[in-house]
Amino acid sequence: MAQIDRAEEPTTSENPTAAVVGPGAIGTTVAAALHEAGRTPMLCGRTARERLELQDAEGLVVVPGPVRTDPARIEETVDLVFLAVKSTQIDAAAPWLAALCHTGTVVCVLQNGVEQESTVAPYVPGCPVLPSVVWFPAQVQPGGSVWLRGEARLTLPDVPAARVVLEALRGTRCSVDLAVDFTSVAWRKLLQNAAAGLMVLSGRRCGMFGRADIVRLSLDYLRECLDVARAEGAVLGDEVPQEIIDSFQAYPADMGTSILADREADRPLEWSIRNGVVLRRGRAHGLPTPISDVVVPLLAAASDGPG
The missing domain is CATH 3.40.50.720 (NAD(P)-binding Rossmann-like Domain)
Incomplete structure (x- = not known):
């Protein structure tokens, strides 16, 4: 940072x-x-x-x-x-x-x-x-x-x-x-924002984190993000991905996120600073980011088109 x-x-x-x-x-x-x-x-x-x-x-x-x-x-x-x-x-x-x-x-x-x-x-x-x-x-x-x-x-x-x-x-x-240690705080919040981007791809709100398959996907994605955050100097424990999932599950099922609201209104999405940054920084550190490799292009296309 x-x-x-x-x-x-x-x-x-x-x-x-x-x-x-x-x-x-x-x-x-x-x-x-x-x-x-x-x-x-x-x-x-x-x-x-x-x-x-x-x-x-x-x-x-x-x-x-x-x-x-x-x-x-x-x-x-x-x-x-x-x-x-x-x-x-x-x-x-x-x-x-x-x-x-x-x-x-x-x-x-x-x-x-x-x-x-x-x-x-x-x-x-x-x-x-x-x-x-x-x-x-x-x-x-x-x-x-x-x-x-x-x-x-x-x-x-x-x-x-x-x-x-x-x-x-x-x-x-x-x-x-x-x-x-603002770096650690900022990256922890970024992990939360990155996982929230999955709501855009499903078109659903926080209630979707009640599904076991979404939890598995989200935890895998968050662990990938965590590896990048640590490479950037963030001091975050192995428990952070599960804590983030727990927080989503504690929200009302109809709770959304700003990036989902932008998608529903057909506005440009903050995909680059919320999700793309994980892909960019991961590549810079030579880290594998297989889930980001899928999520980021889909969010970019949802935001910027064409089509």
Whole structure:
């Protein structure tokens, strides 16, 4: 995993100004957490909206907008940008990053994968790019509101830039953990995301992990991913594949995943950063990846065609 660039010191403030780029499920959850604490962020996205809505078991949180849609009309930069667009949308988000960032602005990337820093850094020279692991299940509902189905938590690497995020989310519904060994945490989450990609190929939700044949396939795939993760420096035990299967089985049978939602909506899939990375890194280390050799081309075709 690429290391965090420490060449630029992050902007520090007791009350950092913040923007959320990409107010989807994850972005809305973070925006609601900031708003509840009196730190309402600037909202930036493709679709104009007057407000965001987050629903959980305790009620509804309304985040006042508007959602801005024109980066050319941004007149002030911020201390912290939460980049919550999919990895397939980074190019489209580049004008927002250029408009919102000054030297030292922290860009916290709320995306899947283990390549967040290397993919985003070229768009924000002079700014610390902070990868994260997102641990909460949030789903966009018909009409655009977001349903949060569990507690919100982020894991960040224990580096100076993380202090800005800690300050922004201090005392909110979104807790923040700092990990000295962020590589291991990020790869563990990647294993979970990689297995979730099997839902796309079956067109089914978490209930499919109740099938013995799917469990066998998933465990074989996860062990393959685990070998690659260890070659990349992750310290993960042999028990991790079964723990991931247990977590899928503990979810409601109708629980989906973002990559499945994208497939159902015929949107481009994050197949490269969730599954393709295992194939790429495995080949780089000379490791056999027979299941990835099948899964990755099928996901790529489902995403990009042709046909």
